[in-house]
Amino acid sequence: MKSMSNTIMVSSKTPSRSSKVSCMLSENPTTxxxxxxxxxxxxxRNPYEDHHDLGMNYTLITDKLIVGSQPQKPEDIDHLKREEDVAYILNLQQDRDIEYWEIDLKSIIKRCRDLEIRHMRRPARDFDPDSLRSGLPKAVSSLEWAISEGKGKVYVHCTAGLERAPAVAIAYMFWFCDIDLNTAYNRLTSKRPCGPNKSAIRGATYDLAENDPWKEPFENLPGHAFEGISNWERKLGNEPFENLPMC
Incomplete structure (x- = not known):
């Protein structure tokens, strides 16, 4: 079924469990x-919620790019292959995320191999803009490589598909698709309501800029800095990607 006009929900038959994990922040949680x-x-600081018990959900952003939540079981991989022609999966979760939700990642990776889907991981810490900022170049590099291969769609996911995964997709559109950050941000969030950290993307763009010892510290720049880049800056910013490993 569809929870929004363009977001697909894949129902999960596995009941959610209520065991506690110490790294989470709430008091006396019930689930x-x-x-x-x-x-x-x-x-x-956003109003969006994950609904893990409803199963995997995702949104088609472009004809080659899907952003969504974590696959929960091997059958989700079958669905992505059969229904969406997914040929690559880019997983942004840390091990602790996978352990928290008790996902059997080995069985998911095995099913990816069986179906000839390339599974890649670029972990970033959830709820951490600094971790996202530092991890964006390598994650976007893997995404750009997979899309350029052209063998099928790329499924980018974190846990809920509301912060890390959409940020990677937005950064890709900003850095490689010749559009400014606000346009990329608005285009994605209009299709998939979510709250990726725009400042982390701006910070990663700043980090990729030419290494200038006189460059003003990012924290001192106005809020609109690095929301748009010229063609020569875009080319300069993409040069570091040539030396990054793809996966």
Whole structure:
């Protein structure tokens, strides 16, 4: 079924469990989902919620790019292959995220191999803009490589598909698709309501800029800095990607 006009929900038959994890931030949580959503709202300061019990959900952003939540079981991989022609999966979760939701990642990776889907990981810490900022170049590099291969769609996911994954997709559109940051941001969030950290993307763009010892510290720049870049700056910014490993 569809929860929004263009977001697909893949129903999960596995009941959610309520075991506690010490890294989450809420007091006396009753379920993992409530616990996660309280932490997300506190750290990201946005109104969006994950609905893990409804299964994997995702949104087609372009004809080659899908952003969504974590696949929860091997059958989700079958769905992505059969229904969406997915040939690559880019996973942004840390091990602790996967352990928290008790996802059997080995079985998911095995199913990817069986279906000839390339599974890649570029972990970034959830709710952490600094971790996202530092991880964006390598994650976007993997995404750009997969899209350029052209063998099928790329499925980019974190846990809920509301922060890390959309940020990677937005940064890709900004850096490689010749559009400014606000346009990329608005285009994605109009299709998939979510709250990726725009400042982390701006910061990563700043980090990729020419190494100038006199460059003003990012924290001192106005809020609109690095929302748009010229063609020569775009070319300069993309040069570091040539030396990054793809996966």
């Amino acid at each position: 993992k989902m409530e616990e996660y959503n309280i932490a997300m709202k506190k750290m990201m």
